[in-house]
Amino acid sequence: MSQSASPAQVATAPAGAQPEFPKKHYLNDGTTIRSWLLTVDHKRIAIMYLVGTTLGLLLGGIFAMVIRLELLTPGPTIIEALTYNRMFTLHGLVMIFLFMIPAIPGVFGNFFLPIMLGAKDVAFPKWNLTSYYVYLAGASLMLWGLITGGADTGWTFYTPYSTTTTTNIAPVMLGVFVIGFSSILTGLNFIVTIHTLRAPGVTWFKMPLFVWAIYGTSIIQVLATPVIGLTTLLVAAEHTFGFGFFDPARGGDPILFQHLFWFYSHPAVYIMVLPAMGVISEAICAFSRKNIFGYQMIAMSSLGIAFVGFFAWGHHLFTSGQSAFDAGAFAAISMLVGVFTAIKVFNWVGTLYKGAITFTAPFAYICGFLFFLVFGGMTGVALATVSLDVHWQDTYFVVAHFHFIMVGAVIMGFLTALHYWFPKMFGRKYPENWALLAAGLIVLGFNATFIPQFLLGNAGMPRRYYEYPERFTALNVASTAGASLLAFGFIIIAIYLAIALFNGEVAGRNPWGSRGYEWDTPSPPPTENFDHPVDHTRIPHDYTDTEDVATVSHAT
Amino acid sequence: MQHSAAAQQLTPEGWLPPPPLPHHYDDHVSHANAVRFGMWLFLGTEVLLFAGIFTGYFTFRAYFPEAFDQAARHLSIVLGTLNTFLLLTSSLTVALAHHNAERGKNRNAFWLLAVSVMMGGGFLVIKGFEYHEKFVEHALPGKFFNFSEITAPGGPVFYVVYFFATGLHALHVIVGMSLLTWVAVRAWRKEFSPTYYAPVENAGLYWHLVDLVWIFLYPLLYLV
């Protein structure tokens, strides 16, 4: 793909110097299949996660397109009702467990956490590799169960339907259980790494903000995942043996299921969004060439989200029969979590203010992220109002809200990370013009897909419905058109990134001129991560001593 | 961390030299600290795992207090107390094994670990008796329940909680016994020394967790 003189090139290396591709790096250090399959190098494991999660994204996206195509017309369009139920179940399960939860921590966390801390690897490299194979095993089990006629319950597999449905739930439940272990192992590894393998000079409050975000994420992974593990076991056992834990006809309590399920699944959304926020904290400094505004607040708010996010799960149960006391408590706490996110948003905007901005593709995604996070977040606070949720629960309003966060924030964060760190991971630059075009398509497509869904939900269209009244047709068609744009954008990204892997211009050590710690190593990094002792006495993203920087400096 | 015992010579103190340090750690102490911390984190996940079933216990106890009361009376307090004694004592022997391993007294550690494993086995045997009794009485969960002695509503649910909680616990006992056995074998090979005893400590931590869960299960299921 042709390269134009991207703005990034201007701010960096001395004019005329052609960066060299390092001779030995982690990708060519051992070229046998065995050296990849049995690697303990966190960077190679990250690449393997990239392959796995990208496939998950692709699969989940295909199911999404099937759903949207089916919803083009009010009646049956391309599939029948039971298949439709399976489609949205597949879409949810695959997207969440095979992509959203493992992607940013598994790919970018694995790749950059040790480098950002000045360490040579994560704390337990063999467990790291194990976590990847556990992920594959769980994914295979889950997909096999889904394909052999499983799960038409929606990804939330509410009881008593999930325990009495005739579809083959047990392997799907066990698959989720197994994938949970992968999540726990990753989180555990990262926590121990952060506590014990920081290089001398990297104190807690000199760690990059991406590390803080991963730390918060890992805490949630370790504490919340076991509960969903137990819950899936209970559902599988009840489905197979008719135990009656959650079945009212046998004295069980379906609300108990919802409590246990959402005790994990609400913190799970913070597992998805916190790493994306960490990415933004990194990239926003690089592309506005400015120190982060309010480092400590952003760091602490990551922990705040991680903890307070645990107390908010009951907002999924507002209309399920939960007591009013609990509903009120959960409503208040859910709104409180929004405060931490708002702190971050204000700090990011404060970073941009009077910064020297280079408008690259990652920066375009940052803009999308900010816009969608704010609107998605505000609709979240609105949904946390119990009386309003009575109207919106189980409608497309909720669907639009969480897609604003999951796609609008998390996937934008993923794409930011992918483009910002592509040169570091692969030593080559992607074509900026194509990237900007794709970013435009994605942001546009996203708006076109999900804003109609807010309107649909508010007008009363329920979610997970196969058929709908005629009057909702126009908005559904608009949403499907937007989804096609979105899909098109992703395809373009996949193509130019794949080509840039082999044909991209050599990136050199630091094509963005970023002051993050990870840019001190060669691109791609050697297996041991560093080719020279790194100076960690400076804070990450300190732009105060370079010439072409904004003159405003803030207290960190 | 495995190394062939046959290829290594005992040091003058009577134990094998510690295994090679992973390249990304500076010294054995920081590595041992990291491994211990990792184990504590894993124990945290186990605590949360059992939290779910305890939630179920308290929920259904609130709904069906009479049934829980009646069902508890039909559990054998003698066997339950005996099991408690076995687990508490095996916790002691495991702690003593750790104490010996960190002084390099490998043979002592081996025997203490072996006793712990046997006590764990005894626990499982007793549990097996109890389960057998339940099967005979048809005091079973869900749709298999047919136990006339429990007249209040909620009997089947009690047994769901009972079997799931004790079954999950028994599974962890088996895992714990396997870990202790593996560590005992390594103690037999004299692998542990004041520099390197982390496996004993960490297997011990897991076993203590198994004990902790039972400390809660015993009164909740058998006594009240």
Next chain:
Amino acid sequence: MASTSTSHSATEHPKGGVGPLILNWVALLALTATTFGVSRLPIGNLHLPAAIFIACVKVTLVVLFFMHLWHAEGSNRIVFVVSFFFVIVLLFFVLADIATRFPLSNSRIPPMPQVDQKLVPSGMPPGMPAPTGSHTGEEGHR
């Protein structure tokens, strides 16, 4: 919370010796006997809180002395305390839900007694059919 320093090094592990461990075990056995004895006393509603209290004491002893958390680094202690804290959060909200569910939504049910609210709801919650299938015939208000 930082532990790159090895100020408390593992090789200087508690040299308290065997004595405290055995003492701990004796204490645990005594507490087991106590909890058994207490369960035989006619204290009605207090059985559950008493049993839980004694169990918590036993757990504390095992954690502090058998698992060496008394001498351990702060990060290990925090892990355990935080895990337990979240268990309590889960239990609290679920049990609060059950305890406050019915009286607030159906005024015909008499208010709950002040003591041990979450343990003794006034009778079987209406609308919950017995597992044997017989309906109590009460109003299903949901």
